[in-house]
Amino acid sequence: MKRSLLRFVATAGIGIAVMSPPISAQVVRNAGKYGSMLSWWYQDLPPQTIDRPTIPWDARSPGWWKAIVAQATYAKLGWLAAACWGQDTDADPAMLQPLLRAIDANGGALKVALFDDTTSEALRKNRAKGRPWDILPPFDLADHDGTGEGGFQYFYDQQWKRFFATVPDRYRLKVNGRPVVFMWHGGHSWYTNQRSFHTLISDLRAATLRDFKVDPFVIPEEDWLDLDPDFRPDAIYDWFDPGDRNATLMTYGGVTVGHLVPGYNCPTCNPPHPIVEREAGAVFRAGLEAVAPKSDLVLVEGFVNVDENAQLVETTTWGRLYLDLLRYYATLFP
Numbered sequence: 001m002k003r004s005l006l007r008f009v010a011t012a013g014i015g016i017a018v019m020s021p022p023i024s025a026q027v028v029r030n031a032g033k034y035g036s037m038l039s040w041w042y043q044d045l046p047p048q049t050i051d052r053p054t055i056p057w058d059a060r061s062p063g064w065w066k067a068i069v070a071q072a073t074y075a076k077l078g079w080l081a082a083a084c085w086g087q088d089t090d091a092d093p094a095m096l097q098p099l100l101r102a103i104d105a106n107g108g109a110l111k112v113a114l115f116d117d118t119t120s121e122a123l124r125k126n127r128a129k130g131r132p133w134d135i136l137p138p139f140d141l142a143d144h145d146g147t148g149e150g151g152f153q154y155f156y157d158q159q160w161k162r163f164f165a166t167v168p169d170r171y172r173l174k175v176n177g178r179p180v181v182f183m184w185h186g187g188h189s190w191y192t193n194q195r196s197f198h199t200l201i202s203d204l205r206a207a208t209l210r211d212f213k214v215d216p217f218v219i220p221e222e223d224w225l226d227l228d229p230d231f232r233p234d235a236i237y238d239w240f241d242p243g244d245r246n247a248t249l250m251t252y253g254g255v256t257v258g259h260l261v262p263g264y265n266c267p268t269c270n271p272p273h274p275i276v277e278r279e280a281g282a283v284f285r286a287g288l289e290a291v292a293p294k295s296d297l298v299l300v301e302g303f304v305n306v307d308e309n310a311q312l313v314e315t316t317t318w319g320r321l322y323l324d325l326l327r328y329y330a331t332l333f334p
Contacts, residue, residue, distance in 0.1 A: 013246035013276075013283070027255055027296040030174040031111040032078025034292075034330050036312060037302030038068075038115075039083050040099070041090035048267045049306040051317040057306070065102035068304060069110060071313055075323040076330035079111040079173040081182050081299060085120035086158040093163035100171055111173035113180040114163045121154040122190040128154075135190035141200055142193035149192070155200065156207050164212045175234070175255070175297070178217035182299070185221030185239050194227035201231065219257060219297075222250060237299055240264075243274035247287030249294060258291025258298040260284070262322055265309040281321050288325065292333040300326070 042064075045057040055067045072080060082099065085091035093114065103110045122139040125146075126132065143150025160181070172179040187194045201218055209215050222236040235255035238248035247260035263278035276283060291298055303312050312322040 013243065013286075026176070028176050029078070029296070030177075031109070032076060032330060032334065033296060034075075034077050034298045034300070034326060035079035035081055035113065035173065036072070036077055036300040037083055037305065038080040038099075039091075039302060039304050039307065040096075042304075042306075046307050048309070050265060050309050051311070051315040053304075053306065053311070054314045054316055059098075062098060062101065065098045066105050068313065069099070069102040069106045071320075071323055072303060073106050073110060074320075075312070075326040077110065077303070077326065079113055079180075080303065081113040081115040081173075081180075082163075083115045083117055083302075084159060084163060085117055086124050086154065087162060088158075089120065089124070091117075091120075093159065094166050096163075096166050100167065103171060112167050112171050113173040113182060114160065114167075115182045116155070116159055116184065118184040118186050119190060121159070124158060125149065125151060125154050138190050138192045140192050141187070141196040144200075144203070152200070152203060156204055160204055160208060160216075161211060164208060164214070169214075175217045178215050178234075180297075181216045181218050182237070183218065183220040183224070185223040187224070187227050191227075194224075195230065197224055197228040198231040201233075219255075222252075235297070240301065242276050246276055246283055247290050249291045256294055256296050258295035259301070260287035260291055260298070261301045261310050262287075262312060263310060266307070269308070278318075281318070281325055284322060284325055288329045292329045 040059050042057055042059045045052065055064065058064055082093065082096055083091060084093040099112065119135065122135045123133050125139050126134055126137065137149050140148055140150035144152045146153060174180065205215055217234045219235045219237055220233050222238050224231055225236065234253055235257050236250050236252045237257040237259045238250050240246055240248060240259060240261045242264050249256060249258045261276060262284035264276035266273050300312065302310050305311050312326065314320045314323060
């Protein structure tokens, strides 16, 4: 991150940054400002899970989706950001219909955003070329036609188009009337020609406008601004850094996005990451205190992330503590 571009303060694991200069803008949402990442490839509870949810853990069951949406609604979340990995994966956006049915069963108010996990484009490209499921060779962002190590189709046909074709307009999270797309941070090791990212986004916008008559509100992780100085997103967020920045706040284009994690313990990650102890909710409470009053959107990692022990759902260990904390701050700072 280029600190020369930012006013940055980090204390007690809280990072607050404002891109300079901010641009005045009115932020109008069609849902509450609080949302959470949603993983949804589960067939059982991963063995590394420390705190067990109170519901059977199988996303193949409609009951799992209904229970998750019911808990999100109880916590006053306005939206979920579905972590999508693209066509022919366990997180294909074309497989989100159970979420939509669960939303309808719980009153129909919850909205959905696309979270494009940009690691997946590199993985799918290599798989299509008969290679192992790996990020190397890296994805070439300048290779639009896919004649080399890139391909626009991995982003659009296999990801964005499948999301917008599956999730109708009435379910989409919108800012200023435009559906939101979050994008994972990017490209240090799994992308080349990163300065072509702005061209890719321009082409993705044009294709989505052509096919679905909407112009996406694109919110990438802020690393993309370093990799491609010509990129002009609609807003940005800063993904947490365990133990260093457990909560972040960034303003760009007049839109302020907060991001935070309630705790984090990823024993399967390689390389290993620091553990963020939950401290009986104190870490989550401090993060919400730091970002909730000032944010236009708050993205929490993650509502069901039992893989990395970052979940908010009701468990046999803490009950509904994290749902109640979210509910409290969503009421106090709507």
